[in-house]
Amino acid sequence: MTKKQTLGENDKAVLALLSARQVPMAAYDILQALSGTPIRAASQVYRALEKLLERDLVHRVESLNAFVACNHATHTSSPGFFVCKSCKSVTEFDPVDEVSLLTDRASGFKIERYSVELTGTCVVCQGQSGAPS
Amino acid sequence: MTKKQTLGENDKAVLALLSARQVPMAAYDILQALSGTPIRAASQVYRALEKLLERDLVHRVESLNAFVACNHATHTSSPGFFVCKSCKSVTEFDPVDEVSLLTDRASGFKIERYSVELTGTCVVCQGQSGAPS
DNA sequence: CCCATTATGTTATAACATAACAAACGCCAA
DNA sequence: TTGGCGTTTGTTATGTTATAACATAATGGG
Numbered sequence: 001m002t003k004k005q006t007l008g009e010n011d012k013a014v015l016a017l018l019s020a021r022q023v024p025m026a027a028y029d030i031l032q033a034l035s036g037t038p039i040r041a042a043s044q045v046y047r048a049l050e051k052l053l054e055r056d057l058v059h060r061v062e063s064l065n066a067f068v069a070c071n072h073a074t075h076t077s078s079p080g081f082f083v084c085k086s087c088k089s090v091t092e093f094d095p096v097d098e099v100s101l102l103t104d105r106a107s108g109f110k111i112e113r114y115s116v117e118l119t120g121t122c123v124v125c126q127g128q129s130g131a132p133s
Numbered sequence: 134m135t136k137k138q139t140l141g142e143n144d145k146a147v148l149a150l151l152s153a154r155q156v157p158m159a160a161y162d163i164l165q166a167l168s169g170t171p172i173r174a175a176s177q178v179y180r181a182l183e184k185l186l187e188r189d190l191v192h193r194v195e196s197l198n199a200f201v202a203c204n205h206a207t208h209t210s211s212p213g214f215f216v217c218k219s220c221k222s223v224t225e226f227d228p229v230d231e232v233s234l235l236t237d238r239a240s241g242f243k244i245e246r247y248s249v250e251l252t253g254t255c256v257v258c259q260g261q262s263g264a265p266s
Numbered sequence: 267c268c269c270a271t272t273a274t275g276t277t278a279t280a281a282c283a284t285a286a287c288a289a290a291c292g293c294c295a296a
Numbered sequence: 297t298t299g300g301c302g303t304t305t306g307t308t309a310t311g312t313t314a315t316a317a318c319a320t321a322a323t324g325g326g
Binding site (some may be wrong): 159160161175177179198 | 270275281282284
Binding site (some may be wrong): 095 | 234
């Protein structure tokens, strides 16, 4: 019963791509970016993403239907994100404090996974759009 | 320039449906459930949802690609949800405390909207599945 | 070597969402 | 009153995201 222990070539290619870019990518964008490789179909991308998500090497950004490489040393399965709607960048953080508050008010609900996504404008983009010439 | 101030029949029908059910519904489920009405196409459903979302009468549950009627007296545009993966029920709450923590660590990021979704098992479903006969 | 299992490739389709255009409706100014 | 404009609604088509289903190849233990 050998369950997948190593990443295959496709998985590595997807991970390398997401690590190189620092922004979230949609699955079909990944597909297009990897057109030089054996990856030719959506299902290959989704299969790779599935493995990478299991290992917390990649996170899904729910509010964007997109995927981003984890940039933390210690991979957490449930990160929080600041998502800049202007430049599409995301900043990852670990919402431990917030989640401990949430645990308190869960009143019996058994939390298995969470998604905390803050949408707005990052510092850089605020400077660029807000300032008059 | 009269911008839509009242809800139309379609909007009311969608809201009534979502209020009657207490669980999130996907847009195409709504479409099917309203087959007796003038609503015949997906775009009509999405248009109604758009208006209802603007007014915070309905919320989008990102992790389910689904929509649920707001059950709060004071409608907030950014609620939190406990989502039971077993019975699909959602419990809405206002994550003000958590978000004030997040504001502290946002370090210049301007938060406009947020989504806090906790997936797990509700008290009722824990009792049903966990207990031996 | 042979078979079972896992991995990969390929095609098709399901599920979710919006674009684009047409028809009808309401309002108010000429 | 009517004619024009903005809004709403209806309709068809298409775009986008995700998975199902099946075929083929690689791998590893007996």
